[in-house]
Amino acid sequence: MSGTFIHTDSATGLPVGTEAVFLTLGSALVALFHHPESAATHGEHLAYKWVCLGCKTGDGPGSALRHTARDTANKHAATCRSIPWPNAA
Numbered sequence: 001m002s003g004t005f006i007h008t009d010s011a012t013g014l015p016v017g018t019e020a021v022f023l024t025l026g027s028a029l030v031a032l033f034h035h036p037e038s039a040a041t042h043g044e045h046l047a048y049k050w051v052c053l054g055c056k057t058g059d060g061p062g063s064a065l066r067h068t069a070r071d072t073a074n075k076h077a078a079t080c081r082s083i084p085w086p087n088a089a
């Protein structure tokens, strides 16, 4: 079991290593980020993941090439209608 924990930046709420952010139809963010644990396990070329901060969907334990993860994140953003949701305090 590895690769499912996502470290987030406390200031932005985005995953640490975020390199691009896409906007869903409902104005939630989808973050494309570099995941060091995946790089250590699968190699630097397969070190990218994404997560939707609206519906919390992502690529789970998997990781991918940067352009593959980017395309999937962007495709999700184009179809996801979730809205930003405040974090429970």
Ligand SMILES: [Zn+2]
Pocket (backbone or CB within 6 Å): 024, 052, 053, 054, 055, 056, 057, 076, 080, 081, 082
């Ligand atoms: Zn979503």
